[in-house]
Amino acid sequence: MGRCTIQLVTGPAGSGKSTYSHILQEHVQTLGPRNRRRIHVVNLDPAAEHFRYDVAFDIRELISVDDVMEELQLGPNGSLVYCMEYLLENMDWLQDHLDSYDDDEYLIIDCPGQIELYTHIPVMNKIIDQMRMWGYGESMVSVFVVDATFVTDPAKFISGSLLALSAMIAMQLPHVNVLSKCDLVEEASMDRVLEMESAIQLWDMLGDHSSDSSSLQPYNHLVPATNNSTTTAATNNDNKAQISAQQRARKWSRLTESICSLLDDYSMVGFVPLNINDEDSITHVLATVDHATQYGEDLEVRGADYDDDVGEES
Template identity: 75%
Template sequence: MGRCAIQLVTGPAGSGKSTYCQTMQEHGLTLGRNRRRFHVVNLDPAEHFKYDVAFDIRDLISVDDVMEELQLGPNGGLVYCMEYLLENMDWLQENLDNFDDDEYLILDCPGQIELYTHIPVMNKIIDQLKLWGYLDKMVSVFVVDATFVTEPAKFISGSLLALSAMISLQLPHVNVLSKCDLVEEASMERVLEMESALQLWDVLGDGEGSALSMFHELRPKKSARSEEEDKLVRKRQERERKWNRLTVAICSLLDDYSMVGFIPLNINDEDSISHVMLTTDHAIQYGEDNEVRGMDFDDGDGFGADE
């Protein structure tokens, strides 16, 4: 049996990963002759979702059970669950082996950033998947809330998280801006059209906190301030200068890599959803070698006949 295509959906908690999975699953059934069935897998032991699940990690272990039995908090319970999965990868392998090589799985992964940074749990899971033959069949999708674009500092932070995940997971990588239907389109496009992170900070940054102002001396303006007030002003300006230097360094890091870009996703726009789907397909050349075949549906959903 061949290996199915796998999409790992990651991103901060609350960024809309489960909604993304549900949207892709529903969209696949509306593509006429090209309709597809996305099998969505829940790998978040604390997740509550609305999509049709192919298999669920909570059948193996759940955060609620761990918290109750081991008296751990939510984050500690989640880490324990993922480490437990790592020790019982045969469960995951048995479930994956049920899918043919022309099928497509979307893995809804946990949102705790610790799992992708200083705790190497997800890296080890991906390494095992590679050993099973999925090396050229996996793509990582990092989901960031589009409301981040309303504030340059948040958007730069989200970009840095996306870069960190891309480097850590070492997979073909696609960054998606979710919840675009909640953000003014003109404001979002203005940010996405910026040529660099430094330009973004210079143009939309917080006045004195912009990158260009860092290269000029910040001197207190002459006024009738008291000596004590002057000291406070100088301290504030010095603090801003230090934070500004850090921001410029982060922006320069993003510009140096030149590998962080985002695809907007509006779940109310079919063209937007299709664009995201085609981009992830292209990342792993999904479907290029597959034979065209009809899809059989057992649930009586009426998709078996052409309209």
């Protein structure tokens, strides 16, 4: 039995991972027989409550955050980490499910939204390594979903880009970054950011540099000429506080510029916009992900599908 193609859909909580999974599942069902694929969506988030897609199998059959919180008296974050570590100790459950699919089938795995699982805690990395040992290494792709509303804030967009780069390096898989919720963002504003040639250029054009070192001016002239020592001391303290705040802002600006330089040096972070109301946008995202895994190159055309297509054309 061959190995099915797997999308691991990751990203921050609330970024639209479940909606992305549902839209792709729904979209594939509308394709013609030659392009249609058997697609299944898996829930790997033990904290999930509701989703619109048809669930192939669900980690909550094995363990759930609610049960852990009730039995072990842990908080939501600690319970989620416990659940994923429990999965790591019971990987035969996941292997049995994955091995039930053929190489011409397609799985989308909706992963948890706690970003620490991908950037700080090695649990997801260990799960992926185990899946590689089962033979899925060449058929897996990581899809990192980021909320497109971040585009309107340069600092958040740069932060999201750095987060995407961190996840890509940690997971060590073919990687595609998707900007979700593009239907909620002004298209011109989003295009302006996506067309930037570098993160430094984005920061220079849209960032707030009002606190740069060039704006720092001595405050001695603000101290009034008076013999009142109390007033003078209070004014000096106020001036020192303003200077300290501007110095911190200057350091923050330099840190941001360093992060932008890191993103530019790697030149590995790009985003594919997804508008769930635009069929062409959905098709483009799916084609980009397919290209990352070279999906379909080794698949044979099934006779039944071909006969259906011929029947439709005649």
